[in-house]
Amino acid sequence: MPSMFNVFINFIKATNQTQMISSLRYILASGEALKPSIVNQFNELIGNKNNTQLINLYGPTEATIDVTSFDFDHNVKYDVVPIGKPIANTQAYILNEDNNVMGIGVPGELCIGGINVTRGYLNRPELTQENSLIIHLRGQNIPYR
Template sequence: VKNFRRLLGGGGSKLHNLYGPTEATVDVTYYDCSEGEVRAAVPIGKPIDNTRIYIVNKERRIQPLGVAGELCIAGAGVARGYLNKPELTAEKFVADPYHPGERMYMTGDLARWLPDGNIEYLGRMDHQVKIRGYRIELGEIEAQLLKMDGV
């Protein structure tokens, strides 16, 4: 953000941080980095229109301000599920306990609400990464590497 502002900030350019998994139409939060204080960690922002973000504990109860939990997405942009993967769909796309008859997506991302209403992304709750939309279990890569001589 500092480099952006130094190089392009004076010319009317804007820098936005968008967050969102493919399971929820890609972008579900928005943060304008172009203005205000430069933070140590850039927030992922606030929910966009027609989107609800919950940060919940293991019992799917909403966490208080500043307390980390799993980031969940609900609203108009949530996908129906995974093609030909009913078990994974049932695990990740669950009933929205705060809006009966609707669903929410359990992202597996760890986050917390900040006092200014923005969300801070803290990392993954598991050992997965996504590369071009594909879930990769780092443990699987590690297991294969350990089979190699010299590793």
């Protein structure tokens, strides 16, 4: 969770104890948005020194925890934090207001599908209707939103 990650980074910065975590290879951040400043501090304090990989995971409430993943490069200064690419058995598309798939970098709505996306809300058909969308894509009807 990024709020706890921030506390962790501040502790390392205040104590300069990077050697205490020299065997740490991966940190996975999920649950809330990461800030670019924290990513950049991590790369400077820990990532470059210990070769520890920071991975950003993203997933909405309607999915089983995470649906995209992004591995940060230690040598890049980030101005924005990417959510990455879909994980296995997941599809992610940017759709316009007419539900047409848009190209990379074009604004739109992120729509996600796959086995890890809910079929609906228990005993809440109105919420299911509001948050679900069936699109015809690549010869298949696929649930998205």
